Structure formats: structure tokens, C-alpha cells
Amino acid sequence: MSESPESPEREIFHLLRAVTVAYGLRQAAFASENGxxxxxxxxxxxxxxxxxxxTDATPGALGTELGLNSAGTTAVxxxxxxxxxLSRVRDPRDRRRVLLRVDDRAKELGWAYFGPLIHRTEALLRGFDATEAAAIDRFLHGVRDILADDERGADT
Structure with missing residues (x-):
């Protein structure tokens, strides 16, 4: 049985999936190399x-973003x-509230590892005209919104 050719939209979906898998592998390698x-x-x-x-980064907001319970968030x-x-700092507007700050050391470590990828991606994007870049932006925001809707259990 031969497969019928996939639609251009399906091919783009598969390409997006491949990019996310490759980026996930890059993140996993970074994690492993840095303990x-x-x-x-x-x-x-x-x-x-x-x-x-x-936006204020609180433990509760981080836990929600990561899909972790309170104990899991505290462990991270x-x-x-x-x-x-990471540092915990008191919110200057509400001393009862704790805010989370990424320390400069972590930012430097991330830039050393991901900086070349970021710069090459930015260079690639500069090769697109404003209309093409707007379409890419609209597409990626749309996919992000679809994933968020799916996470919330929204109907398609």
C-alpha cells in the first residue's frame, strides 16, 4: 500500500515537530552537561x-507554568x-511575597551554550522580509495558543 502525498500543512506540522524534538534534545544535553x-x-x-x-516570577506561577504541585515546585x-x-527575593511591594530571580551565573551559562544558536536563528530570520516575518510570528503564536487551548481542554 503506497502512502498518498501529505498536504503542505501536514509537512509543516511534521517539520515543526522535528524542530521541537531537536531543540528538546539540545536542552537535555545542556541539562546533562551542567548537572x-x-x-x-x-x-x-x-x-x-x-x-x-x-512579569513577577513567583513560586506559584512557576509551578503552574511547569505543571508541578507545590512540593515539586519547591524541589526545583x-x-x-x-x-x-536562582535566588529568592522579597517582593519590595509586598514583603510577604517571594519572587524568583535567575542569577547572572545561570544567564551566562545559558548564553555560552545557546547564544550561537540564538544568533544563527536571528540571522536566518533577518533573511525574511517584514511580511514573511509577520507570517512566521503569527504562525508560531497560533501554534502556541493551540497548545495552550489543548492543555486547558478546549474543544477544537
Whole structure:
């Protein structure tokens, strides 16, 4: 039985999947080389994303983002703090609240490993015109939203 040719949309989906698998492997290698658990790397990414967005990073928000319960979140935070990658600081607006900050050492470690990939990807994107770049941006945001909807159990 021969397979029928796949639609261009399905081929793009498979390519996106291949990219995410390759990037996941890169993250796992980074974790392994630096004595981290893969969840630690995901936690650092979540915290850096919050920092870029100007959003307070709290243990509760991190746990929600990672899909961990309170004990699991505490274990990740404790491990990252012990390794010198993370600090707990008091919220200056509400001293009862704890905020999480990625330490400069972790940022430097990440840039040393992922910086060349980031720079090469940025160079690739500069090869697209504004309309193409907007389409890529719209597509990736759309896929992210579909995944978030799926995670929440939204109907298709």
C-alpha cells in the first residue's frame, strides 16, 4: 500500500515537530552537561520569559507554568538555588511575597551554550522580509495558543 502525498500543512506540522524534538534534545544535553534536571532548564526558561515580559516570577506561577504541585515546585527551586542559578527575593511591594530571580551565573551559562544558536536563528530570520516575518510570528503564536487551548481542554 503506497502512502498518498501529505498536504503542505501536514509537512509543516511534521517539520515543526522535528524542530521541537531537536531543540528538546539540545536542552537535555545542556541539562546533562551542567548537572541539571530537564525540569530545571524548563524552570529557568519560564523565569527568563517572565523577566523579559516584566512579569513577577513567583513560586506559584512557576509551578503552574511547569505543571508541578507545590512540593515539586519547591524541589526545583531548592535545587536551582543550591546550584547558584536562582535566588529568592522579597517582593519590595509586598514583603510577604517571594519572587524568583535567575542569577547572572545561570544567564551566562545559558548564553555560552545557546547564544550561537540564538544568533544563527536571528540571522536566518533577518533573511525574511517584514511580511514573511509577520507570517512566521503569527504562525508560531497560533501554534502556541493551540497548545495552550489543548492543555486547558478546549474543544477544537
Amino acid at each position: 541539571l534536571h530537564p525540569t530545571d532548564v524548563r524552570a529557568l526558561i519560564c523565569l527568563l520569559d517572565a523577566e523579559r515580559a516584566g 527551586i531548592d535545587r536551582l538555588e543550591r546550584l547558584g542559578h
